[in-house]
Amino acid sequence: MAANEELLKQLAENIYGEAAGKTIELLIRKGEATDEEVAKYVGISVNDARRLLNYLFESNLVKYRRIRDEKIGWFTYFWRITDDPVDKIVGHRISKVIEKLKRRLEYETSSTFYICPHCHRRYTFEEATESMFSCIECEQVLESFDNTHIIEKLEKEIKRLEEIKEDFLGIGTE
Ligand SMILES: [Zn+2]
Structure with a gap:
């Protein structure tokens, strides 16, 4: 091979x-x-x-x-x-992963979040309002959930992948 x-x-x-x-x-x-x-x-x-x-x-x-x-x-x-050259395929693949992470980031920044202290089910502000701030699984009172660390992690990962992608596509196309 x-x-x-x-x-x-x-x-x-x-x-x-x-x-x-x-x-x-x-x-x-x-x-x-x-x-x-x-x-x-x-x-x-x-x-x-x-x-x-x-x-x-x-x-x-x-x-x-x-x-x-x-x-x-x-x-x-x-x-x-x-x-197709493999580096181009890998570059394309990385683009798809970046797109997915960006969608996730959009979700994370689109709302404030709440969490059930018992079962850890997560709620957007809207969902929490709908359930009167109690968990639909176990009826515990929801607590506010700080997702800053998730946002930071996603931003860091997106930046890292964008750098790798540049490396791959740089070789193949220029
Ligand atoms: Zn719960």
């Missing part, structure tokens, strides 16, 4: 688990494979294989061509590994 291919397999495994790693392994070995071939090789159902291949496609790890069966009108998909 070439270094790039090994990295691709590792990446797939890190993101989607062992089945994804095995899928990439098969595509590398065969060049191209159908949903059914992937399912058989990995030992999962054809539906699971399709779902997995779609995830891998969304992450830019695989590509496909498809051929329409004239008789039944269905498409057969032939999957292969991507020919």
Whole structure:
């Protein structure tokens, strides 16, 4: 396996688990494979294989061509590994994680929060108002919850990932 291919397999495994790693392994070995071939090789159902291949496609790890069966009108998909450089894929992946963290940060800064001292269920101000500031699980009186440390952690992580992303995309595109 070439270094790039090994990295691709590792990446797939890190993101989607062992089945994804095995899928990439098969595509590398065969060049191209159908949903059914992937399912058989990995030992999962054809539906699971399709779902997995779609995830891998969304992450830019695989590509496909498809051929329409004239008789039944269905498409057969032939999957292969991507020919994009791995650093570009990693950069793209990091962008997605950053987006997710930013959404979380937005949530954390969108409200003041309350917490149940007993079961630790967390409430936004709105939710707390709705339940008259008592926990809907155990009826304890809610306490205000300071999420400053969560916000700080998220901001720090976003900054760190943005720096890493620059490193990856910097090499590939310029
Ligand atoms: Zn509670």
